[in-house]
Amino acid sequence: MVLRLADVVKVFPGVRALDGVQLEVRAGEVHCLLGQNGAGKSTLIKVLAGVHHADAGEITWQGEPFAPATPQAAMRAGIATIYQELDLVDDLSVAENAFLGHEPSRLGFTRRRVSAYKTKEILARLGHAEITPRRMVRTLPAAAKQVVSMARALSHDARLIVMDEPSAVLAHDEVDNLFRIIRELTSQGIAVIYISHRLDEIREIGDRVTVLKDGRTTAANLPARTTPTRELVGRMTGRSIEYVFPPVTGTPGETPLLVVDNLTRSGEFAEASLTVRPGEIVGIAGLVGSGRSELLETIYGARRAESGTVTVDGAPVRGVGAAVRAGMGMAPEERKSQALLLDEPVFKNMTLASFARFAKVGFTDAGGERAAAERTADQLELRPRDVVRPVRTLSGGNQQKVVVGRWLLGGTRLLLLDEPTRGVDVGARAELYQVIRDLAANGVGVLLVSSEVPEVLGLADRVLVMREGRLIHEAPAGEIDEDTVLNLVMAGSLLEGEPA
Numbered sequence: 001m002v003l004r005l006a007d008v009v010k011v012f013p014g015v016r017a018l019d020g021v022q023l024e025v026r027a028g029e030v031h032c033l034l035g036q037n038g039a040g041k042s043t044l045i046k047v048l049a050g051v052h053h054a055d056a057g058e059i060t061w062q063g064e065p066f067a068p069a070t071p072q073a074a075m076r077a078g079i080a081t082i083y084q085e086l087d088l089v090d091d092l093s094v095a096e097n098a099f100l101g102h103e104p105s106r107l108g109f110t111r112r113r114v115s116a117y118k119t120k121e122i123l124a125r126l127g128h129a130e131i132t133p134r135r136m137v138r139t140l141p142a143a144a145k146q147v148v149s150m151a152r153a154l155s156h157d158a159r160l161i162v163m164d165e166p167s168a169v170l171a172h173d174e175v176d177n178l179f180r181i182i183r184e185l186t187s188q189g190i191a192v193i194y195i196s197h198r199l200d201e202i203r204e205i206g207d208r209v210t211v212l213k214d215g216r217t218t219a220a221n222l223p224a225r226t227t228p229t230r231e232l233v234g235r236m237t238g239r240s241i242e243y244v245f246p247p248v249t250g251t252p253g254e255t256p257l258l259v260v261d262n263l264t265r266s267g268e269f270a271e272a273s274l275t276v277r278p279g280e281i282v283g284i285a286g287l288v289g290s291g292r293s294e295l296l297e298t299i300y301g302a303r304r305a306e307s308g309t310v311t312v313d314g315a316p317v318r319g320v321g322a323a324v325r326a327g328m329g330m331a332p333e334e335r336k337s338q339a340l341l342l343d344e345p346v347f348k349n350m351t352l353a354s355f356a357r358f359a360k361v362g363f364t365d366a367g368g369e370r371a372a373a374e375r376t377a378d379q380l381e382l383r384p385r386d387v388v389r390p391v392r393t394l395s396g397g398n399q400q401k402v403v404v405g406r407w408l409l410g411g412t413r414l415l416l417l418d419e420p421t422r423g424v425d426v427g428a429r430a431e432l433y434q435v436i437r438d439l440a441a442n443g444v445g446v447l448l449v450s451s452e453v454p455e456v457l458g459l460a461d462r463v464l465v466m467r468e469g470r471l472i473h474e475a476p477a478g479e480i481d482e483d484t485v486l487n488l489v490m491a492g493s494l495l496e497g498e499p500a
């Protein structure tokens with residue numbers, strides 16, 4: 001046993017985020033933390049990392065009482081943390097980030113050279129030698145930033161590495177690489193606390209599971225591989241939720257609402273053509289990096305197409321302003337940087353159009369604005385159900401609900417959703433699927449991007465498969481299965497049908 005938490009409590013104004021947590025972690029194990037959005041997982045690891053301080057309870061680390069005053073103290077004690085919201089400094093290099101706060105000093109070398117050298121070594125060990133230590137972190141894609149966070153964790157001699165939803169920004173093969181690294185760490189006796197909403201990952205990499213609900217431990221040390229899903233979900237939610245998709249209700253209209261014709265941005269995607277009809281949900285499946293997000297952003301006008309056209313109701317649309325006026329709404333992939341005003345209250349964020357300067361908010365009084373936001377909060381089961389609280393104080397999954405909730409309020413006719421359920425727990429996913437389906441039933445056209453194939457298949461009426469910047473296949477959702485999609489996505493082999 002390397003770590004033991006007994007009756008740990010952490011109170012924020014108005015919320016008992018941790019309300020008596022028990023946790024035991026052994027050396028060399030992968031200990032998974034499971035719980036709904038807002039259950040207290042991130043708060044718990046921030047207490048271990050010295051970011052928050054427990055109000056009550058005891059923590060024992062390697063046999064000694066432990067209460068880190070600062071993140072540096074936690075690191076010195078051998079606990080490294082990879083946060084849910086990446087916390088790298090964009091304007092520093094990869095090496096500077098990796099060694100931030102504990103730059104090595106040694107005679108004969110400048111510290112910079114030593115840290116560059118060591119960073120290079122660690123990156124190679126992580127299987128990412130292509131990331132150079134001198135590169136500015138700002139220029140890296142999200143998955144590479146994750147690797148840098150990991151490098152920072154390994155740059156300390158950590159005995160416990162805590163990972164808060166590390167796979168959320170990773171593509172399939174990158175998750176495999178992450179698991180390889182985790183196995184390497186645990187074989188050296190390093191303990192890992194792993195947080196994820198994906199049960200398949202927990203089964204693959206986890207040894208034991210502790211479940212949190214409303215800040216309390218509801219089950220401890222369950223075997224990760226053999227505990228039935230029903231039991232895990234029951235402990236998380238207190239009820240048994242099936243992972244179901246709502247039935248298709250309305251029929252899509254005949255005339256296309258959105259027509260995308262031959263859209264190209266070199267290096268990102270080429271000759272993309274697709275249509276979305278009113279009331280239709282079209283899903284794009286593909287790996288992270290296949291060009292899906294770029295395509296969505298270009299349709300929305302946030303990126304400029306090199307060639308090709310976007311029309312809504314037969315009228316050409318260019319630029320975000322025109323897109324918003326044409327009734328387009330977009331929930332982007334990186335909610336933190338692109339979508340949310342973290343210090344503003346939930347209701348302000350919900351009633352704001354995606355880019356503030358194009359806002360066409362129909363509310364004249366703050367009261368109406370709040371009431372509308374409260375109805376949306378109910379629909380999405382926002383937790384805590386408090387629309388005045390700053391978005392910064394919401395858990396990751398609840399922040400995502402706010403991004404999606406915005407589009408339930410405006411007069412959106414065409415909704416572009418990029419990874420709408422990222423970080424959203426199993427229970428709340430069902431609510432979100434229902435909300436999206438209801439929008440379609442009311443005639444809204446939806447274009448959805450997700451790396452979770454079952455989500456695309458379960459939610460969409462029609463499925464497009466994207467690979468390396470090209471739409472290579474199209475099929476009604478009922479006529480394509482997960483294996484086919486995965487084969488197309490990975491190998492690009494056409495098992496059936498004609499390319500789109």
Ligand SMILES: Nc1ncnc2c1ncn2[C@@H]1O[C@H](COP(=O)(O)OP(=O)(O)OP(=O)(O)O)[C@@H](O)[C@H]1O
Nearest residue numbers: 012017037038039040041042043393394395396397
């Ligand atoms: N800085 C803060 N100030 C006030 N309340 C907070 C703060 N951070 C978290 N909370 C609240 O504490 C509770 C637990 O949040 P936490 O982020 O730990 O959840 P989580 O289990 O990580 O959820 P998710 O799966 O969505 O990431 C939530 O009700 C959240 O709103």
Ligand SMILES: [Mg+2]
Nearest residue numbers: 042084395396
């Ligand atoms: Mg969290």
